[in-house]
Amino acid sequence: MKLHRPANRHLLLALALLVLPFVIDALFGHGWVRIADFALLYIMLALGLNIVVGYAGLLDLGYIAFFAVGAYTYALLGSPQFGLHWPMYVVLPLGALFACFFGVLLGAPTLRLRGDYLAIVTLGFGEIIRIFMNNLNAPVNITNGPQGISSIDPLHVGTFSFAGQHELFGIGFSSVHQHYYLFLAFTLLVAFVSLRLQHSRIGRAWMAIREDEVAANAMGINTRNIKLLAFAMGATFGGISGGLFAGFQGFVSPESFSLMESIMVLCMVVLGGMGNITGVVLGGVLLVVLPEVFRHGAGPLQQALFGKIVVDPESLRMLMFGLALILVMLWRPAGLWPSTQRRRELMPDESVAQQEQDTVYDSAK
Amino acid sequence: MTQPNDMLLNLAGVCKHFGGLAALSGVSLHIKRGEIYGLIGPNGAGKTTLFNVITGLYQLDEGTFNFDGSDYACCKPHVLAQAGIARTFQNIRLFANMSALENVMVGRHLRTRSGIWGALTRNRAARVEEQAIEERAHELLRYVGIHRPSNTLAKNLSYGEQRRLEIARALATEPKLLALDEPAAGMNATETESLKELMKKIRASGITVLLIEHDVKLIMGLCDRVAVLDYGKKIAEGVPEQVRNDAAVIAAYLGTDSPRPHAGEGQGVRVSE
Ligand SMILES: Nc1ncnc2c1ncn2[C@@H]1O[C@H](COP(=O)(O)OP(=O)(O)OP(=O)(O)O)[C@@H](O)[C@H]1O
Numbered sequence: 258m259k260l261h262r263p264a265n266r267h268l269l270l271a272l273a274l275l276v277l278p279f280v281i282d283a284l285f286g287h288g289w290v291r292i293a294d295f296a297l298l299y300i301m302l303a304l305g306l307n308i309v310v311g312y313a314g315l316l317d318l319g320y321i322a323f324f325a326v327g328a329y330t331y332a333l334l335g336s337p338q339f340g341l342h343w344p345m346y347v348v349l350p351l352g353a354l355f356a357c358f359f360g361v362l363l364g365a366p367t368l369r370l371r372g373d374y375l376a377i378v379t380l381g382f383g384e385i386i387r388i389f390m391n392n393l394n395a396p397v398n399i400t401n402g403p404q405g406i407s408s409i410d411p412l413h414v415g416t417f418s419f420a421g422q423h424e425l426f427g428i429g430f431s432s433v434h435q436h437y438y439l440f441l442a443f444t445l446l447v448a449f450v451s452l453r454l455q456h457s458r459i460g461r462a463w464m465a466i467r468e469d470e471v472a473a474n475a476m477g478i479n480t481r482n483i484k485l486l487a488f489a490m491g492a493t494f495g496g497i498s499g500g501l502f503a504g505f506q507g508f509v510s511p512e513s514f515s516l517m518e519s520i521m522v523l524c525m526v527v528l529g530g531m532g533n534i535t536g537v538v539l540g541g542v543l544l545v546v547l548p549e550v551f552r553h554g555a556g557p558l559q560q561a562l563f564g565k566i567v568v569d570p571e572s573l574r575m576l577m578f579g580l581a582l583i584l585v586m587l588w589r590p591a592g593l594w595p596s597t598q599r600r601r602e603l604m605p606d607e608s609v610a611q612q613e614q615d616t617v618y619d620s621a622k
Numbered sequence: 623m624t625q626p627n628d629m630l631l632n633l634a635g636v637c638k639h640f641g642g643l644a645a646l647s648g649v650s651l652h653i654k655r656g657e658i659y660g661l662i663g664p665n666g667a668g669k670t671t672l673f674n675v676i677t678g679l680y681q682l683d684e685g686t687f688n689f690d691g692s693d694y695a696c697c698k699p700h701v702l703a704q705a706g707i708a709r710t711f712q713n714i715r716l717f718a719n720m721s722a723l724e725n726v727m728v729g730r731h732l733r734t735r736s737g738i739w740g741a742l743t744r745n746r747a748a749r750v751e752e753q754a755i756e757e758r759a760h761e762l763l764r765y766v767g768i769h770r771p772s773n774t775l776a777k778n779l780s781y782g783e784q785r786r787l788e789i790a791r792a793l794a795t796e797p798k799l800l801a802l803d804e805p806a807a808g809m810n811a812t813e814t815e816s817l818k819e820l821m822k823k824i825r826a827s828g829i830t831v832l833l834i835e836h837d838v839k840l841i842m843g844l845c846d847r848v849a850v851l852d853y854g855k856k857i858a859e860g861v862p863e864q865v866r867n868d869a870a871v872i873a874a875y876l877g878t879d880s881p882r883p884h885a886g887e888g889q890g891v892r893v894s895e
């Protein structure tokens with residue numbers, strides 16, 4: 258069997274992804290399958306943000322707002338809050354649509370902004386959405402304010418609920434397993450869309466804007482529309498992820514959509530390798546899994562070493578997170594798994610050296 | 623109005639101010655189809671500003687701007703690119719971290735149409751179009767004389783190649799008017815010579831060329847007509863020979879003490895005010 262044949266490799270990867278939750282379950286326990294579910298949600302977010310930041314080069318620090326819009330849409334339309342219990346296949350797309358709408362809403366006034374200014378405005382936007390969610394409980398109670406919305410309907414299709422126990426071929430699937438497969442399907446879809454867009458006329462236009470917006474515009478790219486498209490696509494993915502999050506968690510509150518979350522998703526994109534889908538996925542996995550490892554590992558480890566807890570694991574987590582970021586930026590500035598383009602960008606190229614020689618030679622003639 | 627008109631670009635009384643500075647004051651230009659039209663002038667004369675106006679990067683303050691029979695005052699750059707004006711930049715503005723091929727492919731953007739649906743499904747139309755884009759881009763790279771591997775990053779090309787890549791990218795938009803802002807700057811004699819041949823080839827293919835250049839020899843040997851800008855005003859226009867001997871032009875370049883006349887009228891040399 259030839260493993261290097263792409264078809265075989267894909268088959269193997271698919272198989273690995275399918276059995277993964279059971280392996281995790283067997284090795285580390287049920288809780289870690291749940292963490293894998295969250296990892297998938299974050300990967301979706303990171304892939305969405307990658308379109309805005311990685312492809313089009315628009316620094317968005319309020320991206321979590323779209324996640325919030327998707328989550329709250331699901332929560333409001335599928336919970337006792339208004340007594341609405343709309344089915345998932347209506348609410349999820351609706352959440353994506355709203356998020357897309359908000360993406361355009363954010364994009365439109367910021368079209369003329371670049372770099373730092375854009376970052377600041379998007380940051381403000383993210384906060385506005387969160388504060389809205391926090392305060393829309395008076396005079397009319399819509400979001401339930403800081404208490405958030407609970408008892409959200411589980412993700413379900415018809416009578417099949419992803420939160421229930423099911424059995425197939427004698428194998429028991431619990432809630433976290435079923436959510437894993439559901440999220441995996443959505444993540445693959447999002448990755449597929451990203452990949453196809455990247456290598457297309459639209460993707461090229463995004464990258465041209467990232468490289469030089471003025472030149473892109475002068476070459477006939479309608480930069481306004483193409484940038485709005487990037488915002489809209491990114492936001493849509495965020496909205497889908499948000500809806501899934503709400504259904505999975507069964508509870509949403511404004512707390513889940515803080516600036517820290519936006520930064521976390523951005524870190525996944527930057528750390529993994531901006532513009533490269535594999536890199537972004539890797540970044541998402543690492544940034545969800547490693548902190549959990551610390552959360553569970555740091556306490557017992559300190560107990561064993563010093564006989565007591567010296568540093569609170571929670572603060573240690575942030576410390577290590579910061580340290581990891583600095584190290585990666587020092588040693589792998591293009592990210593852990595950069596796109597070939599970014600890699601070439603940040604590495605000296607022998608052709609440049611050759612060229613320099615040519616110039617010297619030319620002038621000597 | 624579809625009657626064939628031999629004027630491609632008509633500018634009349636174009637003004638552009640930056641605060642108190644009049645970068646262009648009352649410039650009129652009329653460029654015929656199929657000619658190579660030179661635009662010269664001392665540093666800061668407003669040549670690049672004029673380019674920015676006709677490619678939509680700057681909006682003109684006063685005057686009229688007619689291209690190919692339609693009015694284009696205050697249009698966005700992509701509208702003018704669509705209309706058929708393509709340009710290069712004085713300080714090269716390539717998509718530095720995209721390959722040479724991709725740079726040219728971006729130029730095909732406005733003449734192609736596949737969108738999200740095409741990208742996602744890769745349906746027949748999208749595949750055919752994508753392939754055509756790539757083929758055309760390869761063709762244009764060869765046309766301008768870039769023989770490197772097409773996946774070489776733009777920023778890794780030599781200076782002369784980068785200038786030619788900008789031309790290839792501009793040509794990819796299928797322009798009627800190609801505006802080149804100092805394409806020979808920084809090139810050595812051999813490179814300049816091949817650039818000259820390239821410009822002749824482009825003109826022969828039916829594209830009108832508007833050329834800003836400091837290299838007088840190049841201008842004289844290539845252009846059908848030349849206009850001279852100085853302090854935002856057109857001080858002379860005509861065939862290269864006339865312009866070279868024009869008193870106002872000599873004064874502008876050499877800065878003589880003689881009062882700078884808006885005169886120097888010979889036949890064919892127009893003076894704008
Ligand atoms: N965006 C701008 N804001 C303010 N002033 C500007 C701007 N663009 C150009 N200018 C000014 O307008 C004048 C004309 O500039 P322009 O770049 O058009 O000159 P040029 O003829 O292209 O000169 P060069 O030969 O050096 O390229 C200069 O004084 C310049 O400083």
Ligand SMILES: [Mg+2]
Nearest residue numbers: 669670671712
């Ligand atoms: Mg200039």
